[in-house]
Amino acid sequence: MSLLDPVWTSLLYLAAAVFFILALRGLSSPRTARRGNLIGALGALIAVVTVFLSSRLENIPWILAAIVAGSAVAAPVARRVKMTQMPQLVALFNGVGGGAAALVALLELSHTDDPWVRLAIVFTLLVGAVSFAGSGVTFAKLQELMTTRPVVFKGLPAVMGVVLLAAVAAGAAVILTGSAALAVLLLVLGLAAGVLLVLPVGGADVPIVISLLNAFTGLAVAASGVVLGNVLLVVAGTLVGASGTILTRAMAAAMGRSVAGILFGAFRGGSTAGSTAVSERPVRSSSAEDVAVLLGYAQRVIIVPGYGLAVAQGQHTAAELAQALEARGIEVDFAIHPVAGRMPGHMNVLLAEANVPYESLKEMGEINPQFKTADVALVVGANDVVNPAAKTSSGSPIYGMPILEVADARQVVFLKRSMRPGFAGIENDLLYEPQTSLLFGDAKDSLAQVLGAVKTL
Amino acid sequence: MDGMSLLTITVLAVFVGFEVVSKVSSTLHTPLMSGANAIHGIILVGAIIVAGQAADPWLLAVALLAVVLATANLVGGFVVTDRMLHMFHARKQVAPKEGAGKVEGR
Numbered sequence: 161m162s163l164l165d166p167v168w169t170s171l172l173y174l175a176a177a178v179f180f181i182l183a184l185r186g187l188s189s190p191r192t193a194r195r196g197n198l199i200g201a202l203g204a205l206i207a208v209v210t211v212f213l214s215s216r217l218e219n220i221p222w223i224l225a226a227i228v229a230g231s232a233v234a235a236p237v238a239r240r241v242k243m244t245q246m247p248q249l250v251a252l253f254n255g256v257g258g259g260a261a262a263l264v265a266l267l268e269l270s271h272t273d274d275p276w277v278r279l280a281i282v283f284t285l286l287v288g289a290v291s292f293a294g295s296g297v298t299f300a301k302l303q304e305l306m307t308t309r310p311v312v313f314k315g316l317p318a319v320m321g322v323v324l325l326a327a328v329a330a331g332a333a334v335i336l337t338g339s340a341a342l343a344v345l346l347l348v349l350g351l352a353a354g355v356l357l358v359l360p361v362g363g364a365d366v367p368i369v370i371s372l373l374n375a376f377t378g379l380a381v382a383a384s385g386v387v388l389g390n391v392l393l394v395v396a397g398t399l400v401g402a403s404g405t406i407l408t409r410a411m412a413a414a415m416g417r418s419v420a421g422i423l424f425g426a427f428r429g430g431s432t433a434g435s436t437a438v439s440e441r442p443v444r445s446s447s448a449e450d451v452a453v454l455l456g457y458a459q460r461v462i463i464v465p466g467y468g469l470a471v472a473q474g475q476h477t478a479a480e481l482a483q484a485l486e487a488r489g490i491e492v493d494f495a496i497h498p499v500a501g502r503m504p505g506h507m508n509v510l511l512a513e514a515n516v517p518y519e520s521l522k523e524m525g526e527i528n529p530q531f532k533t534a535d536v537a538l539v540v541g542a543n544d545v546v547n548p549a550a551k552t553s554s555g556s557p558i559y560g561m562p563i564l565e566v567a568d569a570r571q572v573v574f575l576k577r578s579m580r581p582g583f584a585g586i587e588n589d590l591l592y593e594p595q596t597s598l599l600f601g602d603a604k605d606s607l608a609q610v611l612g613a614v615k616t617l
Numbered sequence: 618m619d620g621m622s623l624l625t626i627t628v629l630a631v632f633v634g635f636e637v638v639s640k641v642s643s644t645l646h647t648p649l650m651s652g653a654n655a656i657h658g659i660i661l662v663g664a665i666i667v668a669g670q671a672a673d674p675w676l677l678a679v680a681l682l683a684v685v686l687a688t689a690n691l692v693g694g695f696v697v698t699d700r701m702l703h704m705f706h707a708r709k710q711v712a713p714k715e716g717a718g719k720v721e722g723r
Binding site: 176181189190201208218225237254267271378503 | 620623626627630631632633634635637638639640641642643644645646647648649650651652653654655656657658659660661662663664665666667668669670671672676677679680681682683684685686687688689690691692693694695696697698699700701702703704
């Protein structure tokens with residue numbers, strides 16, 4: 161087979177890079193997003209075909225078989241996964257991308273003795289391994305294979321420090337000697353650093369960590385582009401690194417925190433390692449019928465969904481309840497906190513799946529002034545994003561995070577599984593206020609009971 | 618490609634990346650992240666190159682593992698993003714008849 165002319169190769173890679181830029185731009189507006197994603201997929205297809213046509217490759221049947229295997233595993237999973245499990249799937253795909261970058265760098269080590277290329281290899285190995293292991297732990301947390309609470313043990317900062325120092329030493333040794341054994345050691349140290357990085361991160365901060373690890377994988381891919389002298393990998397990886405960084409910072413800003421504070425807060429014992437003690441103060445617990453009466457005779461209801469809704473798969477029931485209330489002439493909106501759920505914009509995706517009209521989903525800045533005119537704020541499986549401690553108690557780990565002002569509503573109803581504090585582990589004083597009532601139970605069951613009761617009013 | 622050109626391209630790509638996503642609304646944060654996630658699956662190109670050069674069966678095995686992982690990232694990423702965005706699209710069609718006089722979404 162005759163090889164493609166290098167000029168054509170470069171042009172096709174350039175086209176793929178432009179397609180990726182168009183894809184990202186398209187994804188920033190709802191109208192153009194789906195087309196943007198397809199343009200990105202087309203860019204990827206062009207790039208993969210180009211590499212087969214332009215490089216002298218051995219083992220082509222094996223490579224094709226591996227591509228078929230990878231697609232056969234990933235495509236059905238991506239097609240069938242429940243929308244509530246989307247965050248962990250994205251974390252998983254992100255991790256395997258980082259792992260692939262690290263393996264590519266490992267294999268390229270024997271092909272170079274240029275110290276700069278070796279530096280890029282060391283960077284890719286380390287960051288790719290951190291991303292792989294970090295995403296793995298994130299996946300385990302989100303899939304609830306392990307505790308969603310921060311895992312902090314005494315001496316964690318010291319262990320992390322030792323691992324990082326060892327990684328720097330091993331990296332320097334790889335650059336000087338090009339030893340494959342040391343490179344494998346570096347890979348292992350990177351995996352350990354990734355685990356240690358994510359372990360202390362608590363539930364509420366996980367969305368930000370997914371976004372950050374996404375940026376990490378982007379940077380690892382960019383560095384592998386330097387290793388292979390492939391411009392497309394450099395451009396695509398850098399694009400993802402930059403956009404991931406922006407997204408991470410935007411989300412951290414939405415929580416009123418710094419990225420460093422989220423990652424290292426728990427090391428200092430501050431972040432999410434709050435008390436788990438349940439207060440003895442009395443709360444007003446309510447029945448589904450009472451809640452239905454409150455809702456059914458209101459004029460304006462604002463529903464505040466949180467991760468509890470996602471866990472219970474209650475988004476369809478929530479949408480039905482909203483429809484039933486609207487049928488009674490009640491104005492119903494959903495108030496979406498930017499970090500509600502387990503990844504940025506998670507609630508929007510879930511409620512979109514349940515066919516909630518786009519314009520009923522209100523962003524925080526838009527809905528907050530409207531709580532004053534709302535008769536009932538119905539908080540479904542959310543806690544930290546409505547916790548007034550974020551405004552009032554300067555010692556609180558979530559202090560400074562903008563919240564949804566549900567306390568302004570005339571009545572507040574919480575649908576909660578238990579009195580256990582939210583993922584940030586901080587007690588919510590709002591639960592004990594006189595205008596607050598609580599309906600305990602699984603979010604979906606509670607919603608279904610309330611829905612049934614509303615229909616009989 | 619020499620180091621200077623590569624550096625130039627990298628710096629420009631950083632600015633393009635910042636520019637194209639700087640004004641995205643929080644509504645689309647999930648698909649944007651997932652879409653960006655799919656794009657870095659292009660490491661598949663690198664994995665194919667190293668697999669195509671691998672002479673030793675062990676090296677080939679490692680390289681093929683990289684190909685499988687990268688393909689999963691690339692294919693899975695684009696499919697899952699498309700599925701998410703499809704729902705955003707579908708809502709506009711369903712909203713008018715179910716949402717009692719609601720107008721079409723933005």
